[in-house]
Structure formats: structure tokens, C-alpha cells
Amino acid sequence: MLSLTKEAIDKINELIEKRPQTTGIRVGVKTTGCSGLAYVLEYVDNQALEFVSYYEYKGVRVFINNEDVVYFHGVTLDWQKKGLNEGFEFINPNEKGRCGCGESFRV
Numbered sequence: 001m002l003s004l005t006k007e008a009i010d011k012i013n014e015l016i017e018k019r020p021q022t023t024g025i026r027v028g029v030k031t032t033g034c035s036g037l038a039y040v041l042e043y044v045d046n047q048a049l050e051f052v053s054y055y056e057y058k059g060v061r062v063f064i065n066n067e068d069v070v071y072f073h074g075v076t077l078d079w080q081k082k083g084l085n086e087g088f089e090f091i092n093p094n095e096k097g098r099c100g101c102g103e104s105f106r107v
Contacts, residue, residue, distance in 0.1 A: 002027060002064070002072040004057050007079040008088060012060050021045045024054075024061025027077070027090075028068040037071070039090045 004012070016022045028040040044063050053064040064072060076091040 001055065001069075002057070002062060003076050004060060004062075005076060005078040008077045009058055009060055011079040011088070016043075019043060019045075024063055026063040026065075027072065028065050029071045041077075041088055 012025055016024075022043045022045055024044045026040070026042050026044050029037045030040050032038045044061070053066060053069050055062055071092075074093050078089045078091055080086065080089050
């Protein structure tokens with residue numbers, strides 16, 4: 001299952017603190033780009049039935065659509081700062097390749 005670094009947990013908690021209606025985050029994938037798949041990360045404001053997989057990771061509620069669970073085995077979500085850029089990064093040891101711009105991947 002997906003794991004989160006301390007930096008990702010801290011950032012998610014910071015962001016959720018500003019949104020009292022938020023109960024957690026949803027991670028998933030969508031079909032897009034040259035390589036076929038891209039990660040999705042968004043707030044969950046209402047716990048909906050479509051979120052079949054739900055677990056708590058060190059205080060952060062993580063929701064994953066049932067059909068996306070297979071893409072998150074062994075994946076780590078990190079928050080990284082590189083120079084002037086910062087953002088969440090999915091580290092997936094199961095990736096077989098990424099497109100040139102880094103937006104999409106394949107497994």
C-alpha cells in the first residue's frame with residue numbers, strides 16, 4: 001500500500017488544517033500523457049462510497065478507488081523542495097518508464 005514520508009504527512013496536515021471540511025486525501029491515477037497514466041492527488045471533503053479502500057497512515061486518512069489500488073503497491077508519497085519548485089512526488093519502484101516531461105508513467 002501507499003506510504004507517506006514525514007515531509008508529505010506534515011504538508012498534508014498543514015493543507016488540511018486550512019480546510020475544516022476535509023476528511024483526508026484521495027490518490028489515484030488517470031489515463032493521460034505519452035506514457036499512459038498520471039497520478040491524481042486531491043482533497044476528500046465527503047467520504048463517498050466510491051472510495052472502497054480507506055486507511056489511516058500516521059494520522060492521515062488516505063482514500064483510493066478500488067480500481068487504482070494496484071498502482072500503489074510499494075509507492076511512497078513525498079513532499080520535495082528543489083530550488084524554487086516544491087510539490088508532492090510519487091516514488092514508484094514499479095514504474096517501467098516515464099514520458100519526457102515527467103507527467104505520465106507506465107507500469
